[in-house]
Amino acid sequence: MNVYGVVGYKNAGxxxxxxxxxxxxxxxxxxxxxxxxxxHTFDVDQPGKDSYRHRVAGASQTLLSSGNRWALLSELRGAPEPSLQELLAQLAPVDLVLVEGYKRDGHPKIEAYREETGHPLICSEDESVRAVAADFELECPVPLFDLNDTKAIADFILTDLGL
Structure with missing residues (x-):
């Protein structure tokens, strides 16, 4: 499966x-x-709904299905968080998986960067970051794209993956 990440600090875009x-x-x-x-802790289920009640009652997994979609909720119940690779193995095959976050994993990534955040560039310390998409001109050791030039960024990702 082709995997490409988008990383950056909070509010980077x-x-x-x-x-x-x-x-x-x-x-x-x-x-x-x-x-x-x-x-952080998150919840995609709604208190009071049947699937929420199943999960709160102690179910390890709750599968919710309708004519439009289905979702499988898995509770870790104290077990370690699965790795990105373990999670990717749960997905149905597709041409491309885009990953937001997991900035410490080794898959290829593009860094989103906004001047206002003031954080250091991740690409300076991480060779898996192949390019930066920023809202201003800056010096960086990898190709630089305008944060809003989605077509050019997509072209770069597909070329980098050989697609």
Whole structure:
């Protein structure tokens, strides 16, 4: 499976870039899935709903299904967080998986960077970052793209992956 990441610090523009890249890649006829890493507790279920009640009652996994979609919720219940590779193995095959976060993993990545964040560039310390998408001109050791030039960024990713 072809995997490419979007990394950066908080408010760097990662989610917006991910969203635009999904639209761009799908418009080119590619099947795309996404993985998003969260650094905090999150809940996609609603209190009071049947699936929430199943999970709170102690179910290890709860599968919710309808005519439009299905979702599988897995509770770790104290077990370690699965690795990115373990999570990718859970996905159905697609042309491209775009990953938001997991900046310490070794898959190829593009760094989203906004001047206002003031953080150091990740690409300076991480060889898996292949390019930077920024909202201003800056010196960096990898190719630099305008953060809003989604087509050029998509072209770079597909070329880098050999697609």
């Amino acid at each position: 990662k989610t917006g870039l991910m969203e635009r890249l999904v639209v761009e890649m799908v418009s080119r006829g590619l099947s795309v899935s996404t993985v998003k890493h969260a650094h």
